[in-house]
Amino acid sequence: MIETPVIDLSTIPAAQRAVVLALMEKVAALTEITQRQEHLISELNHALHGKRSEKLTEDERQLAFEDLSIALAEVEVQKDRLTAQTGDKTTTKSASKRTIGNLPAALPRIEEVIEPDSLSCPCGCGVMHKIGEDRSERLDIVPTQLRVIVTVRPKYACRSCTDGVTQAPARPHLIMGGLPTEASIAYVLVSKYADHLPLYRQSQILARAGLDLHRAVLADWVGKAAFHLKPVVDRLAEHLKRSDKLFMDETTAPVLDPGRGTTKIGYLWALARDDRPWGGEDPPGVVYFDAPGRAGENAETFLTGFDGTLQIDGYTGYNRLTKPSRKGGAPIRVAHCWAHARRKLKEVFDRDGSEIAAEGLRRIAEFYAIEADIRGISPGQRLSARQTRTAPLVAAFGEWLQAQRRKISAKSRLGEKLTYIHNHWDGLQTFLADGRVEIDNNRVENLIRPITLNRKNALFAGHDEGGIAWGRIASLIETCKINGVEPFAYLKATLTAIANGHPQSDIDDLLPWNFKPSS
Structure with a gap:
């Protein structure tokens, strides 16, 4: 100081x-x-x-950071301004350097050349010659540009006869007779479901640019786009359900209930594939299904046709999927989440500093240390490492767990957490028998986060049908993101292809991971 x-x-x-x-x-x-x-x-x-930050959600931490x-x-x-006034230029120079960043080469460059007021040599020798130059780059942002595409179709007729008039046919549009181009619709979709801007806020932004578009008009665009994109999302779901292993999770999606003048609780269920940690060839993807509740029968319906391993949290609604009476397929094998088990112990430790909870956390940390070592290698190598290194540690954890449960009341807060781990013990060991299975459900939890962000900004869906469109368009946007595809470019191209009559037989070409941006 x-x-x-x-x-x-x-x-x-x-x-x-x-x-x-x-x-x-x-x-x-x-x-x-x-x-x-x-x-x-x-x-x-x-x-x-800090320790307190562990109690914050990811979004709260990001907000605090910002x-x-x-x-x-x-x-x-x-500080820079005061330092400059004292004549010390070092601090100002070093502070400004870190804001330069790297500007992508693909961005268009507009050059402005600043010439001296005079090129005459002060000594009177004549005109000076250029011996070099200094270049600097700054990022310039132009606000959203609105423009009108005027389509002109000339009519032609013969002066010598009256056999008819020739005119080029009108190009097909997604919304025939409507105002928007496919790019405009894609912009609204990305703004709402990727950037979490409700339609009424988009309407306000457009009004500042001089365009008066009521949110009802924007909603009409979104609804029509959701209808046309349904076959693509259905095909995406089919691809995912052909996999041997998937993740599943669910989150609330409040829906306006006009009859009561309030909201009711709806749910979006996320079904995801991500085989990148072990080098799987299938591209990652996610589909969000809308449901009026959290009943396990919804998961059963969404998973019709899937018979592999499902990575889930400890929600009891999934239990019906493992029974011979399961509808839509054979009983599935579940892999439970060690991150949830750890979270249970962390809650107790944060509240009262329990030494038993601390010991459980230390043991689980050893599992994760091994997972960090084997991330990215083949399933066979992961399985071998887990059986050699992790399996003895998990077995020791199981013995420790039962010993603690005998000493602690099952009705105590810690006892309840230990019972939770005990009740999911079989599923917590699934990752030891299959190198393709992850130790936790974090992959799909990360894919749920954009839904919660949209929920915070939009507060609720205006209708049950809004939840369906929400899930459908979010499926394509989030699948784009995890495949490194720019969502706006994808949606613009896909909506244009649909408007031009893309054949149903080639619908796989419209899946996000098959998108190839034009040069």
Whole structure:
């Protein structure tokens, strides 16, 4: 921490006293700014790494990070300006360097050349010659550009006869006779389901650009797009259900209930494939199914035709999938989630610092350390490593678990958590027998997060049908994202292809992982 020096002004000549006072004020201001900067950096580290941050959700941590970073940037500008006034250019120069970044080569460049006022040599020798140049680049952002596509179809007729008029046919549109191009529809879809901007906010943004489009008009575009995209999403679901292993999770999706003037609880169920951790050849994907509730029969319906291993959390509604009476296929094998087991113990440890919970967390951490070592290698290698290294640790954990359960009341908070782990013990060991199975369900939980973000921004779906469209379009957008495909480019191309009558027999070409952007 910087301390302001104490100076006896009486010892300074009167002529210099004003200059010294001004410098002392600047030093005091710099001291105050530096102290605030140190405080903000401390708060930032605490939000990201402190114990309290573990109680925050990912979104809350990101929000804290953003706000603290904004405040820190403001302080740095203050400090740079004061430092520049004192004549020290070092700090200002180093602080500005880290904001340069790397601008992609694919971005269009608009050059502006700044010439000197005169090219005549000061000595009178004549016109100077160019010997080099300095170049600098800055990022420029142009707000959303609205434009009107005017389609002209000339009519032609013969001057010598009356056999008819020739005119090129109108090009097909997704919404015939409507205002939007397919690019406009794609923009609205991405804004709503990827950037989490409700339609009424999009309407306000467009109004600022001079275009008055009511949200009801935008809703009409979204509904029609959702209808045309349904076959693509259905085909995506078929591809996923042909897999040997999938993830599944569910989250609430509140729906407006006009009869009661409030909202009711709907659900979006995520069915996902992600074989990248073991080098699987099938591309990752996710489909969101809308349902009015969380009953296990919904999962049974959505999984019709799937007979592999399902990675899930501990929700009891999935139990019906493992029984011979399962509808839609043979009993499936479930793999339960060690992250959920860890979370149960973490809740107890955070509340009362339980040594037993701490020991359980330490043991589970050993499993995850091994998983980090074997990530990315083949299923056979993963299976061998797990059987050699992890299986003895899991067996020891099982013995430890039963010993603790004999000592602790099942009705206590810790006892309930240990019972949860005991009840899912078979499913928690599935990953030891199959190198393709993950240790936890985190892959699909990460795919649920965009749904929760949209829920926070939109508050609720306006109708049950809104949940269906929500799930359908989010399926394509999130599958694009995990395959490294730009969602807007994909949706624009796909909607255009559908408008042009893309054949149903070639629908696989419209799946996100098969999209090839035009040059």
